[in-house]
Amino acid sequence: MSNEDSLLNNNLKGINNNINHLNHNLNSFSSQLGNLNSEMGNINDKQEALDGRMNAMSGIIDDFIKADKEKSDLQFAENMQENLKQDLKNKFGYYEEIRRTVLGILQAVDSGIVRHEIMQNAAESLMIKTPDYWLAPAMVAIVAWVRDDREDTERALNEALRRDDYKTTLFFMLLMRRLGRDEACHQWVQRYLEHQDPYHLDREFVMVLEAAATGSFPQNSRELIISTVDGWLNLLTQTDQYINDQKNEWLKFFQNKGRLDNKSYPFLEKYCTNWADFKSSMKKAKLHQFLISYIKNILNTPVDYSKTSKNQLDEILSLLITNFDDEEFELQKKIKLNQQQIDQKRDKRSSKQDYSAQEKAFEEKTNFLQMLTNVAFIPELAGGTHATQPLTVAISSPWIVEAHESYTTDYRTNAVSKANLAIENYNISSDGTDEAEQLKIHGEHWDKVSKEAIKKASSGNGCIVAITIPVYAFGLFCYMTDPNAKILSYIIFSLCTGFLALMFWAGSSKKTDERKRVNELRIKSDEALRGCLTELESFKAEYNVEDAKAEEVRTMLQSIRAEEFLANSRDTKNPS
Numbered sequence: 001m002s003n004e005d006s007l008l009n010n011n012l013k014g015i016n017n018n019i020n021h022l023n024h025n026l027n028s029f030s031s032q033l034g035n036l037n038s039e040m041g042n043i044n045d046k047q048e049a050l051d052g053r054m055n056a057m058s059g060i061i062d063d064f065i066k067a068d069k070e071k072s073d074l075q076f077a078e079n080m081q082e083n084l085k086q087d088l089k090n091k092f093g094y095y096e097e098i099r100r101t102v103l104g105i106l107q108a109v110d111s112g113i114v115r116h117e118i119m120q121n122a123a124e125s126l127m128i129k130t131p132d133y134w135l136a137p138a139m140v141a142i143v144a145w146v147r148d149d150r151e152d153t154e155r156a157l158n159e160a161l162r163r164d165d166y167k168t169t170l171f172f173m174l175l176m177r178r179l180g181r182d183e184a185c186h187q188w189v190q191r192y193l194e195h196q197d198p199y200h201l202d203r204e205f206v207m208v209l210e211a212a213a214t215g216s217f218p219q220n221s222r223e224l225i226i227s228t229v230d231g232w233l234n235l236l237t238q239t240d241q242y243i244n245d246q247k248n249e250w251l252k253f254f255q256n257k258g259r260l261d262n263k264s265y266p267f268l269e270k271y272c273t274n275w276a277d278f279k280s281s282m283k284k285a286k287l288h289q290f291l292i293s294y295i296k297n298i299l300n301t302p303v304d305y306s307k308t309s310k311n312q313l314d315e316i317l318s319l320l321i322t323n324f325d326d327e328e329f330e331l332q333k334k335i336k337l338n339q340q341q342i343d344q345k346r347d348k349r350s351s352k353q354d355y356s357a358q359e360k361a362f363e364e365k366t367n368f369l370q371m372l373t374n375v376a377f378i379p380e381l382a383g384g385t386h387a388t389q390p391l392t393v394a395i396s397s398p399w400i401v402e403a404h405e406s407y408t409t410d411y412r413t414n415a416v417s418k419a420n421l422a423i424e425n426y427n428i429s430s431d432g433t434d435e436a437e438q439l440k441i442h443g444e445h446w447d448k449v450s451k452e453a454i455k456k457a458s459s460g461n462g463c464i465v466a467i468t469i470p471v472y473a474f475g476l477f478c479y480m481t482d483p484n485a486k487i488l489s490y491i492i493f494s495l496c497t498g499f500l501a502l503m504f505w506a507g508s509s510k511k512t513d514e515r516k517r518v519n520e521l522r523i524k525s526d527e528a529l530r531g532c533l534t535e536l537e538s539f540k541a542e543y544n545v546e547d548a549k550a551e552e553v554r555t556m557l558q559s560i561r562a563e564e565f566l567a568n569s570r571d572t573k574n575p576s
Contacts, residue, residue: 077342084335098126102139103318106178109146116147134164138171166195170204171320174211178313182218189221198232200365206375207316210388213565216313232368233395242369243399249373250403257294258287265539267531271423277416278539284411288549291404295556298376298389315385372396394562401557408550415543419536423528424521432536442529 101122108114123143126136137159144152160168173188196205211217212225236242260283268275366374375392379385393400418429430438 074342077338081335081338081342084338098130098133098135101126102135105139105142109142116143119143132163134160134167137163138168166202169195174313174317174320177217178317185218186221189217189224193224193228198235198368201368201371202365204320206371206388207320209391210385211316213391214387216316236367236369242367246369246373246396247399247403247406250400251407253377254287254404254407257290258283259290260286265535267528268419268535268539271421271528271532273420273422274416278419281411281415282543282546285543285546288546288553291553292549292556295393298393299560301386391562391565394560394565397557397560401554404553404557419532421529421532424525426525430533430536432533432540435533438529438533442526
């Protein structure tokens with residue numbers, strides 16, 4: 001072997017060693033690149049986990065801030081309640097003493113075991129302690145009447161009428177009935193009704209309506225009250241103004257009463273972009289079940305007829321003398337409204353009362369239709385009891401029905417029928433009846449996504465070939481034209497071959513990874529779509545059940561007759 005050949009062989013061995021070393025370095029680089037990609041994946045996973053923990057922590061902090069605010073608001077309301085009560089006691093505490101004395105004198109008159117002198121001293125003491133309070137001379141008149149002192153009776157009665165004609169008239173109207181003086185009671189009823197303006201009724205009329213509804217008045221007085229009420233209804237319903245006002249009040253009541261249960265639709269909550277509209281529709285449809293229970297509770301709550309007329313009138317008299325004095329009215333109003341707020345804050349599950357409805361219940365003057373609505377909503381705030389509610393709902397039923405039909409028509413007209421779903425990169429709109437078609441379109445979508453992803457992963461191979469071919473051609477040119485450049489040509493050929501092999505291996509691996517990634521997304525997307533369509537079908541079935549209850553509400557309201565709640569006389573059911 002010549003020295004030249006030996007030198008060439010040694011050079012070739014060196015080149016091969018260099019090529020092997022280069023391949024080893026390329027393999028090492030590829031391995032390190034894979035490790036780097038793996039580390040990047042781990043970093044992304046950790047970042048996502050950290051984001052999840054941060055979101056969870058943010059939710060916890062938000063919940064804590066909300067709970068702390070609710071606790072502070074409740075504590076503030078409770079402190080205010082104590083301050084209001086103390087203020088009421090400081091300013092009008094002596095009224096409470098008068099009221100207890102009044103009820104005590106009435107019971108003493110019933111029993112006949114208390115000497116006239118004791119009752120007279122108590123009544124006259126009230127006159128001295130409360131020089132402007134109408135109830136004090138009213139008590140003096142009663143005591144004088146019991147001892148048959150006509151002169152003192154008339155003088156005291158005139159003084160009571162001078163101080164407050166309206167309340168004195170109401171008081172003696174109730175008292176005469178309580179004492180069984182039906183003719184005198186009827187005269188006071190006539191005087192009382194002369195005070196009334198159906199456009200500006202005093203709150204106390206609720207008690208009179210209750211007494212009439214529960215049979216506490218004698219027959220002729222009850223008939224006079226009911227005929228007067230009928231006249232007011234005819235007067236106020238001649239135009240749409242007052243009816244429309246009450247329809248609006250009931251509409252507000254409806255809008256505040258629908259509530260959702262705890263039934264969950266997790267897929268729709270996550271992927272339905274107009275889920276808030278669906279929830280709103282369901283909440284509105286849920287009102288009907290609330291109204292069914294609400295109205296049944298009003299109509300079916302039994303009235304305790306074991307109480308005598310005297311017991312009932314004691315309760316009404318107690319309401320009169322404890323709840324409706326002008327001087328303390330504003331404080332009483334604030335205390336009761338504030339207590340409503342406290343109760344709502346303590347019971348977060350309770351549906352919130354419309355605050356405007358509470359305010360209206362405390363208005364000193366109102367028209368008769370508004371008074372009916374106040375009692376139907378919140379009888380205890382309007383000055384009555386639950387015994388009056390059936391009558392007020394019965395009288396109001398025509399415009400309640402109209403309001404309910406308007407409410408139902410409105411939410412049905414605006415109800416959403418299609419769910420807009422955004423699942424990964426897939427967006428559709430479906431009404432839930434086209435599951436097979438949606439799944440087909442979904443499959444075609446992901447077939448297209450998969451092809452595009454694989455195509456994109458392979459797009460770099462053409463560039464690699466385009467770059468490598470000129471280099472390879474240069475090596476071939478050197479090999480063909482310059483025998484001394486053979487070594488360089490071998491190096492170029494080896495490098496190009498190794499580089500192409502490495503790049504095509506990397507490209508194949510990338511396509512495999514991309515195909516796997518897209519397939520995982522496709523499985524999740526398919527699961528989410530099927531879940532959404534199934535829940536949408538379930539949601540609509542539940543909505544249709546709730547919506548159908550509107551007819552039951554309408555039938556129930558139309559079947560109510562006011563006469564049913566006026567014929568229940570306590571005197572005929574359980575004479576005193």
